[in-house]
Amino acid sequence: MNGLEISDMLNYKKLDKSIDHPSLYQNIGFALLAFGLLLLTFRGESYNFASALFPMLFLTAGAYCxxxxxxxxxxxxxxxxxxxxxxxxxxxxxxxxxxxxxAKLLTGCTIIVIFGLFMLIIDVSLVADDRDHSFEMPYDFTVYMDVVDGDDLKDIEDFESRESALLKDTRLVRILDGAIQWEGQEFSRLVHVMPESSYFDLTGKHLGLQDGEIVVLSQIDRNRYDIGTQEENGIEWGFQPPGLVLFWVGGKVYTRTIVKEIWEIVYNIEDQAQRAYIISDKDYEGIVSEAGYDQMKYFISVSSPDSLSTVYERLQEISPAITAKAASLETQAQNKLVVSVLILLAVILLLFSLVSLILLRINQDISEEKRKYSNLFSIGYTYAQLQEEIRKEMATLFFVPLVLGSSISIMYALLASSRTSLRQVIVTFGVTLLFVAVQYGFYRVATRTLGRQYLN
Amino acid sequence: MQYHIMVNNLSMSYRSKGKEKTALSDVTLNIPQGEIFCIMGSSGSGKSTLLKILGGIEKPTSGTVCINGANMADYGQQDYDRHRQMTVGYVFQDFNLLEGLTLKENIILPLTLQKLGETEIQQKYADTLRYVDVGYCENNYPEQASGGEQQRAAICRAIIKSPKLILADEPTGSLDHVNAKAIFNTFMDIKERMQTTIVLVTHDAAVASYCDTVVFIENGRVCDTLKKGEAAQAFYKRIVTVSSKARGYGFSCRSIAGVYSGGGSVCGSLFHKCSLFGESYEWLGNI
Structure with a gap:
């Protein structure tokens, strides 16, 4: 019984509520961190859900251990x-x-810091991103024409001859709305279906498609965005693998073969995730005749921003279904603002929950700690030495999760992207410094308050 | 006579819940060098406050405390710090060892505050073990040690800095009579060999009976002082009598319960004999 007497056993407190094998946890923790870092560093050019998730899981698990x-x-x-x-x-x-x-408190706080800081980095990157995204919509207006007849074409001709001075470029393109199966659901994901000639009208490029072949058009600029891709039979793809695919147009389902995927911004789309299937002209005519209708999109660029409102008014005479690039960009900016405010609120909540957790835990043990400090004073500690001890304790609680969590967030923020720009580095470290500054403020307040409570 | 500590007209009051409370009132004491000086009294009588003032932990409202001729009223903060770090060793009832340090680490803690080198620390630690042997369990954490071992380690922590004054606040209060006796013998040994003045607060009449001087404090005032010059039994009789008068009927039941060998109830007057550290005493009548 370790020489314990009955009175000792009555007063015996099991102080150690920690894990049983700290060395094992420590080694596993370092191994998980290293593995997460390896996954981040050597994940190659491809970027997809798994390549983003697994490094974060390993890093977080490492932080936990x-x-x-x-x-x-x-x-x-x-x-x-x-x-x-x-x-x-x-x-x-x-x-x-x-x-x-x-230990559990520190673990909780570290995980809060990892996600809180990462969200803040994303948020500030979002707000600070003043890059011109107008290239994603090369035309100022898109007119949607579901059923095109001779009158419509005449209206367009009249419009172009009347307003030629205000127009820079126009394209009338045949594009059908279709849908594909996605994630087990029945034809729920929208795609555009266009003939090769429409692609040629828009880009001046030939694809040389045979009947039954599809080229997937992803309107994403690969110089600006990370796109996870794979290779199959020497063909690079990111959206759908080469091979047979079903798609729906006008109530009928067609089976064709994907032979290629191209990444190029060609015309205005509302949602960048929406892809277009480019098929041969003959194939397209067959689908139109089976469907019994054709759809067109009329793209217009104006010669000067001053003429935007005039052109918009004139276009109303052709079709009321018009989207304006300026309005879309404004909506995007508003959405971005709403999202960034929501993220910021979430980060603030996380930060306050972090501080509250720490202070709550300290408060639970305050009388015990106060007694401990009072005894230290009796055995010879000076006020300065006691304050130093309080500082060390508070620094541990406030900065260990911060250092560990922010290291992981920074690594993730910088290494997860294959194209880390100087701007990204500045934003990441700037935001981290801001986070540290706020945390330091809380640390100073807590140290001072506890100093008063413990030492008076 | 050369006095180590001279306390003159010491008073201490503080505010609690908006009310002025007097902890000590006009206390005057003279404590000679190298004496074991005992303070007895009921809970809340002001014993611990007096100890804290002597230890430089609290400052009196009025009156003076002179230690080795130096008036503590003239102390600055640095002098108080030096007083606690160098002059005084503190021993508590519940040991107050840090549970995260081994007994050895607890013992050398006061030396690390003085920023002594490793060699000096080890030397002083070895010297300390010559007075109180806890070397066999030095690597145990407090929760792995018995109460007696913890208190011996706490005494080592107090004497490792070779203090001129040891203040002990009910050092045997958490121990059974065997350990209490051992701890008191340790104090006696330290007093003899180091010529250290020991001021201890106790409720234990048996412990008090071995001290050179016993003072009784009630309501912040000294109500009686006993000197060991008297015959042992008479001295003990007076401790019991004065304590019982001062404290009322329930005087030191707990401590006597651990040592008496006669029959009868613990708190009353029914038993006829008691034994203190192997010596038998006739009971002295109703108390």
Whole structure:
């Protein structure tokens, strides 16, 4: 019984509520961190859901193991040199006892920091991103024409001859609305179906398609966005693999073969995730005749921004279904603002929950800690030495999750993107500094408040 | 006579829940060098407050405390810090060892505050073990040690800095009589070999009976002072009598319960004999 007497056993408290094998946790933690880092670094050019998720899972799991075994490996730093060991005896005692109890708190806080900081980096990147995205819609207006007859074509001719001075470029293109099966659902995902000649009208390029072949057009600029791609039979694809595919147009389902995917911005689309199937002209005519209708999109660029409103009014005479690029960009900007405000609110909530968790935990043990500090004073600690001890304790609670969590967030933010720009680096470190500054403010307030509570 | 500590007209009051409370009132004491000086009294009588003032933990409202001729009223903050770090060793009832440090680490803690080198620390630690042997369990954490071992380690922590004054606040209060006796013997040994003045607060009449001087404090005032010059039994009789008068009927039941060997109830007057550290005493009548 370790020489314990009955009175000792009655007063015996099981202080150590920590994990059973801290060394194991510590080693697994470092291994998971290293593996997550490897996944991030050597994931190649491809970028998809799995390549984004798995490194984050490994890094977070690594952080979990390291914070759960925090007191074990952190104490080793202080017992290496005698002077550090002697100078930090009380702190070592706290690490061996309090921080074992605080392990779950530190883990929770670290995970909050990882996600909070990462969200803040994303948010600031979003707000700070003032790049011109107008290239994604090369035309100022899109007129949707579901059923085209001779009158419509005449109206367009009249419009072009009347307003030629205001117009820079126009394209009348045959594009059908279709749908494909996606994630097990029945023909729910919209696609455009266009003949090769329409693609030629818009780009001046020939694809040389045979009947029954499809080229998938993804209107995403690969120089600006990371797109996860794979190769199959020497063909690079990101949306759908080469091979047979079903698509729906006008109530009928067609089977064709995808032979290629191209990434190019060709015309205005509302949703960048929407793809277009380019098929041979003959194929297209067959589908139109089976459907019994054709659809067209009329794209217009104006010669000067001053003429936007005049052209818009004139276009109403052709069809009321018009989308204006300026209005779309404005809507996008408003949506971006709403999203960024929501993210910011979530980050603020996370930050306050982080601080609240820490303060709540401190408050639970306050009388015990106060007694401990009072005894230290009795055995010879000076006020300055006690304040230093309080600073060390608070620094551990406030900055260990911050250092560990922000390292992971920074690594993720910088390495997850295959094209890390200087701007991204500045935003990431700037936001981290801001986060650290706020946390430092809370740390100072907590240190001062606790100093008053413990030492008075 | 050369006095180590001279307390003159010491008063201490503080505000609690808006009311002025007096902890000590006009206390005057003279404590000679190298004496074991015992303070007895009921809970809340002001014993611990007096100890805290002597230890430089609290400052009195009025009056003076002179230690080795130096008036503590003239102390600055640095002098108080030095007083607590160098002059005084503190021993608590519930040991107050840091549960995250081994017994050895707890013992050397006060030396690390003085920024002593490793060699000096090890030397002083070895010297300390010559007075109180806890070397066999030095690598145990407090929760792995018995109460007696913890209190011995706490005494080591107090004496490792070779203090001129040891303040002990009910050092045997959490121990059974065997350990209490061992701890008191340790104090006696330290007093003899180091010529250290020991001021201890206790409720234990048995412990008090071995002290050189016993003062009784009630309601912040010294109500009686006993000197060991008297015959042992008479001295003990007076402790019991004065304590019972001061404290009322329930005087030190707990401590006597651990040592008496006669029959009868613990708190009353029914038993006829009691034994203190192996010596038998006739019971002295109703108390």
């Amino acid at each position: 390291l914070t759960m075994s925090f007191s074990h490996w952190f104490t080793k730093i202080f017992i290496r040199s005698t002077s550090k060991y002697h100078g930090n005896l009380f702190y070592i005692s706290q690490l061996r006892t309090n921080y074992k109890k605080y």
